[in-house]
Amino acid sequence: MSNSLTVGVVQQPAWPDKARSLAASEAGIRAAVSQGAQLVLLQELHATHYFCQYEDPALFDLAEPLDGPTGQRLAELAKELNIVLVGSLFEKRAAGLYHNTAVVYDRAKGRVGQYRKMHIPDDPAFYEKFYFTPGDADDERGQGFTPIDTSVGRLGVLVCWDQWYPEAARLMALSGAELLLYPTAIGWDPNDDDAEKARQKDAWTIIQRSHGVANGLPVLVANRVGFEPDHSGVGGGIAFWGGSFVCGPQGEMLAHAGEETQQLVVNIDMARSENTRRIWPYLRDRRIDAYGDLTRRYRD
Template identity: 85%
Template sequence: MTHALTVAVIQQSAWPDKAQSLAESEKGVRAAAARGAKLVLLQELHATHYFCQYEDPALFELAEPLDGPTGQRLASLARELDIVLVGSIFEKRAAGLYHNTAVVFDGARGRVGQYRKMHIPDDPGFYEKFYFTPGDADEQRNEGFTPIDTSVGRLGVLVCWDQWYPEAARLMALAGAELLLYPTAIGWDPQDDDAEKGRQKEAWTLIQRAHGVANGVPVLVANRVGFEADHSGVGAGIDFWGGSFVCGPQGELLAHAGTEAEQLVVTLDMAKSEHTRRIWPYLRDRRVDAYGDLTRRYRD
């Protein structure tokens, strides 16, 4: 891995029209690459609106195979710009089998790996269990919480709801992930008051910064912006809060976006993770002999 690595996070609006959404993604990626970014992260489901606000079988038509039109466009862009590009696809793996999948493209090498979202929410406005099957947990097949090797380093890619689970971040770190990346789609219920909105956003930022601290690695987070209506008419829609950020291995904020579309570009000192782990050696001091109950749902 290079000592200095320039990374970018793309924060954007998205629309039901894939052409419009992907054009916005491409514009952001090109702008970041022009500023020297060699690793670029796009947000969750950036090619469409966040359709999981309601359940509609017709929306499965949005899904594509990994090498479908969206994948081909992202691969071509990564190849042209000679960057590592992390995109997001509503994946059709087989008839009736769909995933929320982050896909990694590495310049001329093309697609070098994918991560299928493991934790799937099912909450008001986030009915993802209707659409997505969790990824397989099979280490021998490099699935589940397995980092992806690229020309810029080993990436621990996780997706949105995964961000609340310290187990997922730790397993990526234990497998050698040098950065944690979280494409995400999260926002406010417009009916919540300002105090509740503030608590939610602060918790979201805090938990992901904590994963950087607990594992001694930088963290990149990409979220979407803009209001997206619930076209079923049941919910009030979601006001996506943006707030994308990059933090260092001590959780220090290096760049933090607002509520509008923008590109964050940061140059990371990758040697800092080694230094941080020497003074805060969490991996050394873990009591692995005492953690067996973590595999249980609850300790009664």
């Protein structure tokens, strides 16, 4: 792999109208590629509004198989633009079995892998357990915390709520991931005060930068923007805060978006991961003989 990689992150609003949302995704992809991006990351569920604010069985109609219309469109864009593209699907795997799935397309090769979200939240306005089955922990087809090999490197793709779990990032790193990528959908409750909003956004940024530091890897994060109402009328909606970013293997900010539609394009020196790990050899010094209790829910 070349020591230099130009990456793009697309930050956009989204709508219940899938055609409108995908048109915004495509515009962002093309804008990033026009600035030299070889790898482009889209946000979580970029093809639809964030429908998990409420529970409605009719919304399962938004789901598609991996090679459905949305997947085909993303694959065509990756081929036309000669890029590696990481998109997001509300995947219908089988009747009654649905996933929140990040999908990787590699130039003319098409789909080369997918990652099904492993940690599924169930909180006010984020009722994802109603819609999504967690990904399989491990199987021969590369599920679980398994990086995806592409022409630009080995990608450790995780999704949104996964971002709070150091175990997920570590397992990707231990499997040889060369970058960590987080498509996400997170925002504020409009009723929160400014101090609480600042604490939440800072925590979200810090935890993902820390995964870069702890594993000596660059991190790409794509979040959505805009206010999306709760169409059930029960909740107050979510103000998605944007804040997408790219950081290096010491957590250093290379690019950081605001709260508006934006594309980040930045050049990453991939050799820095090797150099950083030589001076901060965390993988060498791990006490793997003493971590057995990490597989327990809690130590009583």
